[in-house]
Amino acid sequence: MSASPDILIVENICKSFGGRVALSDASLTVKRGSITGVIGPNGSGKSTLFNIIAGTLKPDSGRVTFDGHDLVRASPAQICRFGIGRTFQISRVFAELTVLENLVAVAHGMNDARAVERALELLDFLEIGHLQNKWGNELSYGQRKLVEIARALILNPSVMLLDEPFAGINPRLQNRIIDHLKVLQTRGVTLFFIDHEMRIVLDICDELYVLAEGHIIANGDADDIRSDEKVKDAYF
Amino acid sequence: MKGIVALVAAVAAIAVLPGFVESYGLSFLVQTLIFVCLAYSWNLIGGYAGYAHFGQVAFFGLGAYVGALCIQAGVSWLVAPLIAAAFTAFVALVLGMIMLRLSGVFFGIGMFGIARVCESLAMGLDGITAGGTGLYVEVADLHMLYYVVAGLAVLIVALTWRLDSSRLGLQLLTIREDETAAAALGVRSTQLKVGTFVLSALMPGAVGSLYISYLGYIDPFTAFAMMTELTTIAMVLLGGLGTVFGPLVGVVTLSVINELLWARFPEIYLSLVGVIILVTILYMPRGIVAYAQRKNWPLVPVARAHLRHFAQRIQEARK
């Protein structure tokens, strides 16, 4: 495996829907072991960019490279097996499966005993071990978010893609999730997420990209972004 | 261990059953067992993988015609089902790769169209199929037929049992629940769908061939009858989608209802079945057994208990 500092490289992504341009020459790099965030107002193209990186959408042009692998030509299943885990903005927990089964189902390459063991570890890590036998559609919104994170972690991904992980949940749960993410970072997992909650993003990200109307308009650490005029213009 | 005991018990029961029933009863059993095979097959693609469709009878009919032609060509009626199954599996492979790209309802209706097209091909290619006149073969010995069909039924129930407690079965359920999410989480959904579809076509093909040995005759209407399709689906739906014993419960329930109601209330029989299906859909949308498992009814085994046992053992070891 190459030990280049940039684990995920996104180059000149363009995407249009019908006549509308969603992304125009969007580029970013994610450093290994960092917490990187993309923020932007609604309609800025964040979700489109996220889905292109995760493989559920194909760009009109541009490249996405992960540890040497070309992601644009890969299917979502292949991308997952390369070592990228992801969560979804609108919860996609498997409804008629229990929380334990949700995790074990996607524990590829592990036998059932090992998969259950790992699943329980993750559920304990996220402090939701008591939910293991609850059915997917019995969970509250916040619980689903946590289960999704656990599920995405079961294959020990080197990069976690989180789709608006903090949307719609109360501040106490948000802080819990932040703590868990920071622990993951100490374990070497690279975190990449999109969100529009400025407060959290400025707080925990090592590196930030600001997207507005399909363009990356600013990039840097929290202080850089806070003082950037263009960002203020875009948001207000 | 439990599985082996159940298997032996089932085989024993099947072996002695004919001693208790006369010819009509044996006939009824053969028909019921055919439906068991059809229902369990449909359960694989419709119940586990979530790709319900209205065209399974196409494989049954194709199997019947291939079987008839083989038997007429001198092949033993015991070997014909194997050839028929191979044929329908191949057709399913080709068809599946094309049709499974369609989403839910379109796949379901598209397969229905396939069944209609097969029916009309059977009508039109009368050089081979003798069109509306139909093909005649020698009727096979009822006792032997019973054992063969019963054997196939035991086979597919056992296969479903193994699938249900395997990772593969769990992955099929994720495809059913949310295919996009499953794929994004590494589940090889295309391969699994097509594989399951092919598997679901094997038994109908074989059983179609056995059916013609039972009836002695096949024509396009009998081979591709919509009623066969709808009864099969109703049985799985009623009994329990994506469960091990659901289809069995469904087959037994509907067969019994059939026997009771058809004799006594033939005029309103259709309505009664319709009402039963409606009530099931409204209150137990995934069928009786699935509902029972969800609501933790006593005496109903929990789904995928093996995972819970692992979890229990691990957590006890930690204490």
Next chain:
Amino acid sequence: MPYLELLLSGILLGGVYALIACGLNLIFGVMRVINFANGDLLALGALLAVTLVLSFDLPYVVALFLVPLIAAAIGLAMHGLVIRKIIEGPMIMSLLATFALSMIVVNVSLLVWGGGFYGLPQVLSGSVSFLGQDVPLARLVSFLLAMFAALTIWWFLQKTRFGKAIRAVSQAPELAVVSGISIERVRYVTFALGTGMAGLAGVLMAPMFAVDAQFGVRVGIKAFAVIIIGGMGSYPGAMVGALLIGVMEVFAGYMFGQVIGAACVFLAMLVVLIFRPSGIFGIGARA
């Protein structure tokens, strides 16, 4: 081959298909429900028309108005009792539920009318000369009335406030709710409209064909093929698709016979599903 005669015959047949296909399509567009029972309401409509005219001695015109109303009322009941409860679930469930409803309707029809075929050949009998061909009056009148009804409803959808509400719910339900549209009411009306159109199609068919209680299944299935070819969710698509299907079926039937003629319709449906899943005008069908 008598091209013109077959073409006219096909178009006239297609006109009536259009009515039932538009109704099915409307229901699908608004509620994503495929009403398996629609075809049976067509059969019921035809049978009711026969009874009204022959047993109750009412003029055909009365049947033309009364039967669609009855069919719409049945539709309201279906929606209220069954459909509205399963609408949130997977589509296959609504398919199975409407299939069960279909069984019940067929059974009721069988109970009342038995298994025989009924028709109204004496209504609108005779033929008219059109483009040098002898066209049966019944077919011509049915075609014109069917097209009139279909176009009137299309006008209703495009121009009136409630019609636009219906379209809003079918295209963007979340926005429709926010604009204060009562989704519940829209669904009821849509379902009633769809079933009413099927009933009307039935009345229009009675002078042309002999209908039995099982007729609905055969026609209903072709109506699916029609909307898949025309494009599910597209009203003009359903109309164009129906005319195409009518022509195709008549030509194929002439060349190969009835059964294969019908199967050609499904073959066309499969071709469309595979190569152009959205149909000629419609919305997506891909997995």
